[in-house]
Amino acid sequence: MKNYFKRLIFGPIDLIKGLIVTFRNLITPAITLQYPTQKQAMTQRYRGLIDLYPVKCIMCSQCVKICPTNCLALTHKEGPDKKKELESFKYKMELCCFCGLCAQVCPTAALYMNKIYEIATSNRKELEINLLNPDKYAEWAHPTVR
Amino acid sequence: MRQSKVFELIKLKFPQVSEEDLTKAVIVPQELLPAVANYLKGQDLSFDNLHCITAVDRLERIELVYIFYSFKNRQQAIVKVYLPIDAAEVESLTKFYRSADWFEREVYDLFGVKFLNHPNLARILNPQDWKGYPLRKNYTNPNLIRKP
Amino acid sequence: MVTLSSLIVMVLVVSAVLGFISASAMFLIWWERKVSAHIQTRFGPMRVGWHGVLQPIADAIKLLCKEDIVPVGVDKWVWWLAPFFVTVPAVMAFVAIPFGKNLIVQDLNLGILYIIAITSTGIFGIFMAGWGSNNKYSLLGGMRSAAQIISYEIPLLISIITVLLFSGSLSMQKIVTAQAKYWFILNPSLFVAFFVYIISATAEVNRAPFDLPEAESELVAGFHTEYSGMKFAMFFIAEYTNMFTISAIAATLFLGGWRGPLLPGPVWFLIKTYTIIFVLMWVRWTFPRVRVDQLMGFAWKVLTPISLVNLIIAGWFILK
């Protein structure tokens, strides 16, 4: 019985404490980042999409070997002056796990991860990317959807 | 107390057990497992916690690995049971350790080891009508594409 | 006799009330989303209209043109009628709510009794929805709701009786007139009654922390789990209309209704009502939900005794 009255008196006080917490938050300004109008810069180490400097690539295939999901494939051919030359460098984005191992392992830093993070498409074919194409990410690097 | 000490104590009671060279695990014959578990749980050693059960497919045999833990003595013991792959059956430890229930079901699901006297030996991770035991080395499935 | 002119007046009044109800429900939905968002230090709807004011309209239109699914195995009649049984009482209660000195549809001399009687029939709709859906979550929700409303009706009524002791009339306008000298809430006995009323009324309209019938984390969506499209929207509108009704009653019974200095009556009335609604929202977004047995225990062990003792004390005061 004593407990009953105790709770009757002190219960509301503790309830009000909770209300005070929410009220304090009600009057503090919102912390929301209003995405399409405000955008935050990606961090220095941000792992976006895989990108390539074709000139730097020495075709060592280390990235292909270390990729846990086998999303990279490169072929090379013999160029006119008997030098190895990149023929194709395919990147299957839908398999990629953005772990960054390929970029870390690349000896010449030819392969790197860019800062693009707004990626969406209604066509799955667009997710198979030819890394040798310079305009491959044009649609996502400067998104136009509002 | 080290793993070797545990082995010596078990050896005193059950002379049939042996020690694996590489890992120093205690190898228990499959018919002795409940008795050893009972002894491990008892007053002398007080391994009150069955931490984990797993299995390894060694092609010709399946190794069951039991990891016991004693909170009282702060001490871990690894016990192994070798089972022939085509007749993998062993007594369940659910009457000593409740945690064995799900661990054993998992091993049954993935390796096909039958635990006798288990209250509910059904597949746990895969659907009930699943065919085959996925973690065996010779398992095949059309859905399973090998990484080139 | 119904003459043409009185018919026109009736139609006008009805459309005004219905218009007000839908506008108010829309506003409340928007406001609730805004209040909850700001409590959670975010913005809430922002991109549909200025600060998302058009958001409820978009939601309503979208719900209108959604497919109306009738699940297999529902009790057809019960299932179809349930949303109406929920919405119609909610609307009917507006007949006796005094918005201003002369701004009342019909000043019934049994006003408060009428409102209480009408609003508590809304439970039929909820229970029908729970029963007719042929879904176990809905059934559990409906059962909870029935038990809940029956228990909370008692402290609710007792607390209202306490008010009636002081006002001496059941008519809503007369209750407001009785508060000419001071608001009833300033009377210590009625102060207690006010809190008992607010708590039981919150339970009555299934608002958090008493939102057991639709308890999202337990019962998915409770009694309206199987409803889609417009029928779901009707439950939604009924919920917000009910919330307006109970707050309006609270404002009328305890806070002096439309009385207030300077500003015109209806404005005062709406200010008071929306303040109470704001408090209800604030509470909703703060507290965890109570469990069903605790809910019952709270009604019978705490609220009913308190309101009874309060009633006796109030009666003693008046007789003295």
Place this chain on the structure above:
Amino acid sequence: MAITEQIPGAEFIHKLPGGPVVLASTEKIFKWAKSSSLWPLTFGLACCAIEMIAAGASRFDIDRFGAGVFRASPRQCDVMIVAGTISVKMGECVKLLYEQMPEPKYVMALGNCAISGGIFYYDTYSVVKGTESLGIPVDVYIPGCPPRPENLFFGLMKLQEIVRKERHAAK
């Protein structure tokens, strides 16, 4: 069939003077309403679900787009965000949930697992290779592992654009 053609008497209105204009603007309003109130299903499968909650939480706030009403019942949703890996055991449930949703309904495949199986494409026996292989049509693919909340919003805006531009909506 366009949405307005479902309204009773649409053909009659079409014949009236100015009728097509009315119909067209009604259609526009409907599309606006549909696109600005896409209620998602509370349906988290794996890692991406955490990012989905993060997108709903204060820092990113999906409610700004009018899509913050996460409904737990599939009957009241418009868009199913498939957030995570679909296992073989779960596949049937995902399909059932999709079928329980009322038209018009949309599907967003959030994360690589939902698109193709992603990181779990090779060497696994129990992962469905993407939402599409279950027979569920996907409207927007959002790659990432998991995608950032901003990326989810980008996909959502893309979906809104698709809804708004929908011609004689098949759904």
Place this chain on the structure above:
Amino acid sequence: MKMSNMHSEQLCVNMGPQHPSTHGVLYLDLRLDGEEVVDCITHIGYLHRSMEKIAENRTYTQFIPFTDRLDYVASMNNNLAYVLAVEKLLNLDVPERAKYIRVIVAELNRIASHLLAIGTFAQDLGAFATPLFYCFREREKVIEIFDEVCGNRLTYNYMRIGGVQFDLPEGIDRRIKDFIKYMRPKINDYEGLLTNNPIFLERTKNIGILSKETAINYSITGPNLRASGVQWDLRKDEPYLVYDKFEFAIPTGKNGDMWDRYRVRMDELSQSLKIIEQAIAGIPEAQATVKAGRMIKPAAGEVYFRAESPRGELGFYIVSDGSVNPYRLKIRAPSFSNLAVLRELVKGVKVADVVGILGSLDILMGEIDR
């Protein structure tokens, strides 16, 4: 109020696999008598991704990204337990600085994970989204630190066998200190919002009691074990990395009810902040990074290593046959055992408490189903 000679029909409710509060894809087959739970059969495996099979076909380094997706709320701790297990197999020592970095990120991740646990627990009890969103707001700060440290928000892939991928970036210690300063008062906010709230107390006290003996018998670990009154924490009792250099307490509960489990997590928040503070102060200057390309080829052998992840003891049992891939890799997930006890706990409680108990156990389907 039980009449033994009265029998009502049992109601069978399927909770899940899609349900707002089953923490992922869990399927509970509840047998109800009115609102009371008679039996609860747990079905798992709806997120079975066969990680252990994958591990047999990946090199040791390649498997690190997969450990991220085990317990996706505490990826750092999964990374850590895995690399520590491999290092134990290799008998490899790690530079001191790397150890400190590991401690810092692991503890930060523990905070993030506990915040999520507290938030979802409150959400399951019906506190509508507000505590969850507050917790996410604070968690977001940790995530932003991780974003800067390793470049991703959820799946970090930061640990490497023998070290870490990157050294800590410039100025991050300032940010972590700011976070600690920001976090301390926020814990008081939660206390005000939840801890003493009568509704919360009523919902959590003396419900879902997990006794000491049951907990040990079911092999429960982590905060759930500590809430039952067992003073046991691998960071203290079998210290790995540099945990033995720090001063921190192990919070324990008394009854093992829902409230104790919540309380232990709350206390661990401040203990983790304390550890981070000490680690930041004592971090030595040295090389911490390693190259990823190195092939790791341990000798044949077996190793079992467990580390304290936020949900309990995460163990890796690795069998090596001397090749570049593990021969067998078993993940002993803490949530797996923690969930097994659910059936025991929910018998006789109300249906509303089932979700509460589930929330208080803080399970995560990703590591249960693997």
